[in-house]
Amino acid sequence: xxxxxxxxxxxxxxxxxxxxxxxxxxxxxxxxxxxxxxxxxxxxxxxxxxxxxxxxxxxxxxxxxxxxxxxxxxxxxxxxxxxxxxxxxxxxxxxxxxxxxxxxxxxxxxxxxxxxxx
Ligand SMILES: [Zn+2]
Ligand SMILES: [Zn+2]
Numbered sequence: 254x255x256x257x258x259x260x261x262x263x264x265x266x267x268x269x270x271x272x273x274x275x276x277x278x279x280x281x282x283x284x285x286x287x288x289x290x291x292x293x294x295x296x297x298x299x300x301x302x303x304x305x306x307x308x309x310x311x312x313x314x315x316x317x318x319x320x321x322x323x324x325x326x327x328x329x330x331x332x333x334x335x336x337x338x339x340x341x342x343x344x345x346x347x348x349x350x351x352x353x354x355x356x357x358x359x360x361x362x363x364x365x366x367x368x369x370x371x
Pocket of ligand 1: 266267268269270271286287288289290291
């Protein structure tokens, strides 16, 4: 499988294989798949395409900014770099919610510590 990227004409999602258009509502340079939210480590600075890493970047969390805007935190599976990316207008809401709920569905501590007699 090859993953050629053509910066201005969209890209093929490295995770789910979907064709993703570069232009999207709410963002000038889309860098993640609206379906599974995975990205690729292509940029040192947003949009510069100068990073040689090119490993897939997994969506790991949602950040809510002071103005209420949501951003996706991506972690590179190759070098562990963290990037924060604004969500795009056509990102799949269910995929975003799954990201929000993941830590709640999989807590790092036993839930029976709530309300139990201790
Ligand atoms: Zn995808
Ligand atoms: Zn990387």
